[in-house]
Amino acid sequence: MGIMSEKRISSKGRRLDRSLPKFNKYAIFLGVLPGLLIFILVNVIPSLGTFGLSFTDIKQVPGYEWQFLGLDNYREILFQSNSRDIQEAMRRTFVFTGLVTVLQISLALVMAVLLNLKFVRGKNLYRGIIYLPIMLGVTVCGLTFKLFFSIDGPVQAVLKLLGTSSAFWGDWNLAIYLLVFCQMWYCVGSTMVIFLAALQNVSLDMEEAARVDGANAWQIFWRITIPQIIPTIFVNLLMCVIGNLNEYQIIMVTTGASRQTTTLAMMVYSLAFSLDSTHPNAGRQGYASALQILIFFLVLIFTLILRYIQNRVEED
Amino acid sequence: MKRNLKKLLAIICAAALMLGLFGCGAKNEAPAQAEVPQNKEEPVVKEEPSATSEGSSEPLKVMTWSNAGTVDALTQISEQFTEETGIEVELIVVSSSDYATEFNNRMSIGDVDVFSYSGNNIFGGAQVDWAESEKPNWQILVDGGKALDLSGYDWINNWSTGASVCEYNGGIYGIATGAVAHTGLFYNKQMFADNGWKVPETWDEFVTLCENIKATGVAPMTCGGGDTWPYTMLPSSVIATVDEDVESWIKGLWTGERTYTDEKSLLVYERLDVYNSYMETGFMGISYAEAPGRFVTGKAAMMPDGTWQVATIKQADPEFEFGYFPLPGTEKGTGLQGKFDVTLGIAAESKKIDDAAKWMEVFSRPENYAVYCEKTGFIPTMDIETDDPFLAELIAGSQGMAKAYDTINRIPTTAGQYLQKTGYCGQYLKSAGGPVETAAELAALTQADWDAAMEALGK
Numbered sequence: 001m002g003i004m005s006e007k008r009i010s011s012k013g014r015r016l017d018r019s020l021p022k023f024n025k026y027a028i029f030l031g032v033l034p035g036l037l038i039f040i041l042v043n044v045i046p047s048l049g050t051f052g053l054s055f056t057d058i059k060q061v062p063g064y065e066w067q068f069l070g071l072d073n074y075r076e077i078l079f080q081s082n083s084r085d086i087q088e089a090m091r092r093t094f095v096f097t098g099l100v101t102v103l104q105i106s107l108a109l110v111m112a113v114l115l116n117l118k119f120v121r122g123k124n125l126y127r128g129i130i131y132l133p134i135m136l137g138v139t140v141c142g143l144t145f146k147l148f149f150s151i152d153g154p155v156q157a158v159l160k161l162l163g164t165s166s167a168f169w170g171d172w173n174l175a176i177y178l179l180v181f182c183q184m185w186y187c188v189g190s191t192m193v194i195f196l197a198a199l200q201n202v203s204l205d206m207e208e209a210a211r212v213d214g215a216n217a218w219q220i221f222w223r224i225t226i227p228q229i230i231p232t233i234f235v236n237l238l239m240c241v242i243g244n245l246n247e248y249q250i251i252m253v254t255t256g257a258s259r260q261t262t263t264l265a266m267m268v269y270s271l272a273f274s275l276d277s278t279h280p281n282a283g284r285q286g287y288a289s290a291l292q293i294l295i296f297f298l299v300l301i302f303t304l305i306l307r308y309i310q311n312r313v314e315e316d
Numbered sequence: 317m318k319r320n321l322k323k324l325l326a327i328i329c330a331a332a333l334m335l336g337l338f339g340c341g342a343k344n345e346a347p348a349q350a351e352v353p354q355n356k357e358e359p360v361v362k363e364e365p366s367a368t369s370e371g372s373s374e375p376l377k378v379m380t381w382s383n384a385g386t387v388d389a390l391t392q393i394s395e396q397f398t399e400e401t402g403i404e405v406e407l408i409v410v411s412s413s414d415y416a417t418e419f420n421n422r423m424s425i426g427d428v429d430v431f432s433y434s435g436n437n438i439f440g441g442a443q444v445d446w447a448e449s450e451k452p453n454w455q456i457l458v459d460g461g462k463a464l465d466l467s468g469y470d471w472i473n474n475w476s477t478g479a480s481v482c483e484y485n486g487g488i489y490g491i492a493t494g495a496v497a498h499t500g501l502f503y504n505k506q507m508f509a510d511n512g513w514k515v516p517e518t519w520d521e522f523v524t525l526c527e528n529i530k531a532t533g534v535a536p537m538t539c540g541g542g543d544t545w546p547y548t549m550l551p552s553s554v555i556a557t558v559d560e561d562v563e564s565w566i567k568g569l570w571t572g573e574r575t576y577t578d579e580k581s582l583l584v585y586e587r588l589d590v591y592n593s594y595m596e597t598g599f600m601g602i603s604y605a606e607a608p609g610r611f612v613t614g615k616a617a618m619m620p621d622g623t624w625q626v627a628t629i630k631q632a633d634p635e636f637e638f639g640y641f642p643l644p645g646t647e648k649g650t651g652l653q654g655k656f657d658v659t660l661g662i663a664a665e666s667k668k669i670d671d672a673a674k675w676m677e678v679f680s681r682p683e684n685y686a687v688y689c690e691k692t693g694f695i696p697t698m699d700i701e702t703d704d705p706f707l708a709e710l711i712a713g714s715q716g717m718a719k720a721y722d723t724i725n726r727i728p729t730t731a732g733q734y735l736q737k738t739g740y741c742g743q744y745l746k747s748a749g750g751p752v753e754t755a756a757e758l759a760a761l762t763q764a765d766w767d768a769a770m771e772a773l774g775k
Contacts, residue, residue: 259744276545
């Protein structure tokens with residue numbers, strides 16, 4: 001039987017060889033061309049455009065005769081009176097990104113481990129429920145939370161029963177943490193799915209061997225499972241950090257351009273498209289472009305640091 | 317054969333993808349622009365309609381923001397226009413917070429024919445020699461040739477202040493379709509009558525009234541502070557309670573005669589602090605759309621807002637009885653202040669200038685405009701008669717109404733956040749849920765922002 005299958009494969013293989021045309025290396029280029037064109041058109045050119053516009057005073061209003069400003073926008077961001085506002089926005093960005101990343105990764109990992117256990121029943125149902133917010137989209141989730149934490153909402157009703165109340169989104173001390181909660185709740189499903197995929201590829205033989213050697217569940221998890229999913233942890237970390245440094249959608253849906261939740265990315269969007277028409281810099285797209293370049297460098301720095309740490313950890 | 321078919325399919329798919337990509341940028345050749353009259357006395361008779369007005373299946377695009385009264389009235393006028401001319405109208409209604417973006421995008425690509433100018437300082441706050449501020453958006457649009465000069469059309473003569481306030485560089489570039497007051501408060505007439513409360517005439521009376529309302533367990537006021545901009549109207553009304561000559565106030569700040577920490581400014585910050593304390597809890601988390609509902613349902617006895625909210629309040633409860641009074645000053649007699657609201661213009665790059673002008677003619681008929689004012693609650697900018705009691709009361713109360721502080725204020729471009737819009741940003745105070753403890757601290761922060769901005773300007 002074994003010999004017969006080898007013959008069949010061999011015979012089929014010869015037939016295929018005859019039928020294949022000679023390999024043309026330019027065919028690869030032709031294959032990637034449509035994707036490459038789309039990438040250049042919707043990603044590379046706008047990015048270069050943003051960089052170019054950051055040296056101008058271009059405004060959102062049509063009819064404006066814009067001029068080349070050199071480094072004036074960057075000088076203004078770093079040294080002039082509104083640089084304090086940018087520092088505040090940067091602090092909020094770091095609080096938001098840091099908390100969401102840590103909480104989201106931790107929670108997603110815990111849930112993935114639990115849903116990977118053999119004895120848990122109805123795993124697919126739980127996975128579906130946790131992943132549901134991603135399918136609903138950021139607008140639906142944002143609006144749901146906006147109502148949930150509104151001053152007549154269910155959380156307020158509970159607080160009133162306890163004899164207290166809150167301004168929720170209007171509270172400068174609380175609003176950013178509510179956003180952290182919303183963002184984590186919204187994104188945890190996608191991170192969990194990536195962790196699940198990694199956990200399902202963890203070598204069972206190694207776990208079994210460790211168990212035979214007398215390792216307990218925690219030791220197996222910490223010494224066997226975690227080292228095998230290190231690359232996945234870093235992929236998730238990187239995605240979280242990059243995504244949250246650039247996050248503005250959930251902020252726009254819940255609190256709009258309110259100062260208490262203005263992160264750098266939200267500030268860029270708000271200024272470039274006059275979301276807050278009362279801001280002295282509303283509509284200054286050249287200035288907003290310079291701010292976006294600043295975010296780009298922040299993302300780049302964080303990416304390089306994470307890649308460096310990942311390489312060191314993997315080497316160890 | 318099968319292999320050839322596969323190749324053919326692959327080529328077709330690739331070609332379709334490429335065509336799809338490059339097809340996005342395809343643009344029809346613009347037709348010759350319609351002849352625009354230049355002389356007010358002798359309008360040019362347009363014998364031939366513009367190239368696209370008859371041949372195109374595209375409707376006339378009229379764009380405004382989502383104010384219930386405005387949308388209702390413009391829909392009715394557009395229906396009449398379609399009935400008379402056979403030209404379809406697409407009324408593009410955009411939420412206030414997204415309006416600037418969509419307006420600018422559509423104007424950039426010529427995708428709107430009749431538009432409402434964006435912003436609240438329309439045909440106000442132009443550049444002056446004593447303030448190094450940026451050109452306001454309306455001025456950029458007009459200087460950039462994006463708005464059509466309407467001075468040659470006959471129907472422009474129907475308007476009184478509606479046209480004259482839009483004069484610029486010898487042309488008329490819009491119609492201010494109504495004036496609105498926004499330094500006052502709506503009040504619940506029934507609640508006032510039931511409790512024996514009277515409309516206050518001085519600041520002290522106002523504070524006493526708020527105390528009395530608070531004692532009944534009802535919030536004295538509500539406000540949609542969650543959308544940021546609604547709160548920025550409040551400082552204008554508080555400034556008017558201290559000094560109604562707002563033009564001199566602004567000039568004084570620019571010339572250095574006044575500061576944000578002087579006696580009058582401190583009084584404004586202190587009053588803002590008091591004002592905040594009588595708002596319902598968490599008002600900076602309430603959206604602008606929610607506020608009228610809360611007022612109508614009796615969750616608050618008063619609502620500081622602009623008179624453009626009349627239609628929304630009436631829609632929420634047609635039986636609800638309400639009035640409007642100016643925030644009273646130290647002494648009796650503080651008047652209402654406001655601005656010109658929806659200001660319509662015709663896009664100079666429109667392919668349907670003739671149709672747009674016809675639409676404006678229908679809109680400018682006194683009988684149609686009267687309906688518009690009754691639905692919107694705007695103070696008329698054309699000489700018309702009205703039977704609407706609220707409108708009649710408003711017209712009487714707004715005689716000689718001046719422009720409010722926020723509509724003519726000029727802010728240096730590099731300014732920090734404490735100078736946002738008016739420079740008297742009470743939303744940062746602890747009493748509004750903000751981070752600044754006292755009025756004096758906020759005044760000092762604002763002055764520091766101002767000094768830094770002036771330094772950046774080399775002053």
